Amino acid sequence: xxxHDMTKIDGSYGEGGGxxxxxxxxMSLVTGKPFKIANIRSRRKRPGLLRQxxxxxNAAAEIxxxxxxxxxxxxxxxxxxPQNIIPGNYHFDIGSAGSCTLVLQTILPALVTAxxxxxxxxxxxxxxxxxxxxxxxxxxxxxxxxxxxxxxxIELKRPGFYPAGxxxxxxxxxxxxxxxxxxxxERGKVLRKSARxxxxxxxxxIAKRELKVAKNRMGLDDKxxxxxxxxxxxxxxxxxxxxxxxxxxxxxxxxxxxxGIRAEDVAESAxxxxxxxxxxxxxVGKYLADQLLIPMVLAGGGKFRTLLLTEHTKTNVExxxxxxxxDINVTEVDDNAVEVxxxxxx
Numbered sequence: 468x469x470x471h472d473m474t475k476i477d478g479s480y481g482e483g484g485g486x487x488x489x490x491x492x493x494m495s496l497v498t499g500k501p502f503k504i505a506n507i508r509s510r511r512k513r514p515g516l517l518r519q520x521x522x523x524x525n526a527a528a529e530i531x532x533x534x535x536x537x538x539x540x541x542x543x544x545x546x547x548x549p550q551n552i553i554p555g556n557y558h559f560d561i562g563s564a565g566s567c568t569l570v571l572q573t574i575l576p577a578l579v580t581a582x583x584x585x586x587x588x589x590x591x592x593x594x595x596x597x598x599x600x601x602x603x604x605x606x607x608x609x610x611x612x613x614x615x616x617x618x619x620x621i622e623l624k625r626p627g628f629y630p631a632g633x634x635x636x637x638x639x640x641x642x643x644x645x646x647x648x649x650x651x652x653e654r655g656k657v658l659r660k661s662a663r664x665x666x667x668x669x670x671x672x673i674a675k676r677e678l679k680v681a682k683n684r685m686g687l688d689d690k691x692x693x694x695x696x697x698x699x700x701x702x703x704x705x706x707x708x709x710x711x712x713x714x715x716x717x718x719x720x721x722x723x724x725x726x727g728i729r730a731e732d733v734a735e736s737a738x739x740x741x742x743x744x745x746x747x748x749x750x751v752g753k754y755l756a757d758q759l760l761i762p763m764v765l766a767g768g769g770k771f772r773t774l775l776l777t778e779h780t781k782t783n784v785e786x787x788x789x790x791x792x793x794d795i796n797v798t799e800v801d802d803n804a805v806e807v808x809x810x811x812x813x
Contacts, residue, residue, distance in 0.1 A: 473546070474789055476504040481782025483510030485520050486757075489573045490783050492527040492547065493761060494790040496577035501548035502790075508543075515541040519565025519591065523573040526559045530574050530585075554583035554642070561591030564632030566598030571621075571638060576761050578640045579617040585640040593627045593634035594665075594706050596723035599754060601626070601636060602708055603719050608758055610717070611651075615766055616643030628667055629723070631702020649762060649769035652806070654750035655714025660685055660741075663693040664707040664734075666724075667700035673730045677707040677722070680734035685709060685741065707734050709741040718744055718752045747803045749773050756780055756807065760787060760795070763809040770808040772800060 476491050488507055495502050508514045516524065516539070524538045524545065531549035538545065559570060567589040578585045593601040599608065601623050609619050618641040627634020662681035664674035671694070678692045697704070705724025710717065722737035724730065744752050749772045751759065756773040757780040763769040764787060776784075776797060784795050794810030 472501070473548075474500055474502040476502055476786065476789060478504050478507040478543070479509040481785060482778045484508055485569070486779055486783060487786055488520055488545070489523055489569060490761075490786040491789075492523060493573050493576050494787060495547055495549055496527055496531055496552065496574070497580075497761075497765060498790050499549060500790055501546070503544070503546045505544045507545060515543045516545075517565065518561050518563040519569060522559050522561045522565065522591070523570045526557070526570055526574050529557060530577060552577045552581045554578060554581040554585040554640075556586045558588045559590070561589070561632070564592035564595060564627060564629040566595045567591045567593050567627070567634060567636050568601060568604055569598045571604075571636070572599070572758065575619070575640070576765055579612065579619065579642050580644065580646065580765060581640075581642045584642065587638045587640070588635065589638070590633075590635045591627060592629055592632045593623060593636060594704060594723070595629045596725070597629075599758070600706065600708075600721055603721070603754070606710065606717050607719050607755055611649065611759070612762060615647040615649060615762065616645060617641060626667065626697055626700045626704070628700060628702055628704020628706070631700075631704070633701030646762065646766035648766045649759060649771065651716060651750045651759075651771040653772070654716050654748070657711060657713050657745065659691070659710075659712040660687060661691040661693065661710045661712075662687060662707060663695060663710070664705075665695045665697055666705050667697035668703040669705055669724070671696060673705055673724065674707070676730035677734035680731050681707065681709060681738060684735070684738040705733065707737050709737045711741060711745060713750070716750045718755065720744065720752070743774065747774050749804045753777050753780070757783055760784065760807075760809065764791065764793060768809050768811055770806060772804055772806050774803060775805060776807075
């Protein structure tokens with residue numbers, strides 16, 4: 468591996484977290500370009516590769532027969548040189564509550580345009596406050612991915628909440644040789660709002676208190692409230708989801724329970740995000756906006772309207788541009804919304 472021919476990435480750039488590494492990995496997979504990254508997660512309390520990030524590196528390496536240096540726990544530098552994307556059956560175990568969904572999203576873009584079908588099993592955290600939860604993938608992200616070409620199905624075999632983990636997802640991927648461009652400029656009429664609170668190995672009343680807040684703050688009726696007692700989780704856990712179903716898109720907002728945090732405050736965190744989204748009248752929420760960029764690049768362009776971009780998304784844009792020469796333009800629509808347009812690769 469010739470270091471001089473590699474794309475150089477500073478892991479401390481922008482928000483300086485794991486997303487810099489994951490975007491670098493997936494862009495390397497889809498472009499075939501090797502890269503070297505230094506200062507991995509340097510802005511975090513525990514810098515370097517944690518189990519979740521190391522699993523993402525090793526998963527990316529396995530599906531692409533990559534040459535890798537620095538893939539060990541705590542490493543702050545990594546060299547990654549992919550070869551060929553190999554579809555097939557894969558099993559990755561994070562060994563902690565690190566996010567299964569983030570590992571999946573690191574390798575999925577390469578597999579949805581691969582030469583054959585794949586099946587992936589990932590064990591770790593499925594409901595993690597620092598990552599898209601399983602429910603977000605099922606109801607928000609994957610429906611959009613499946614509309615543009617591939618057929619991706621995901622199944623929750625066992626939930627895994629932070630910090631115990633122990634969850635398991637199974638994913639099947641039927642790829643598509645080409646992807647349709649994504650254009651999401653309006654959401655249409657709001658058809659339904661609902662709330663679902665999940666408790667695992669915790670008192671039932673926690674979820675009841677959360678749903679009461681959601682009911683009052685979102686103006687929901689009792690039929691729109693759903694309380695779930697999860698019996699198949701290795702550890703305790705709690706999450707509340709507020710789902711907004713519109714004509715053309717569905718969005719989900721989550722609040723995660725944590726020791727020392729009141730149930731009412733957990734629910735309120737989800738309510739704040741949901742109400743901001745409803746008020747802005749845009750189709751794409753701020754977390755989905757971050758995740759649509761790569762599919763749009765693969766599809767050769769597209770556009771969507773969303774809330775003002777987070778630092779996370781701004782960082783993602785710049786890392787993408789390190790690997791390909793492409794226009795990603797952000798235009799202000801009003802004080803609370805922007806239109807993002809991905810142009811053709813130059």
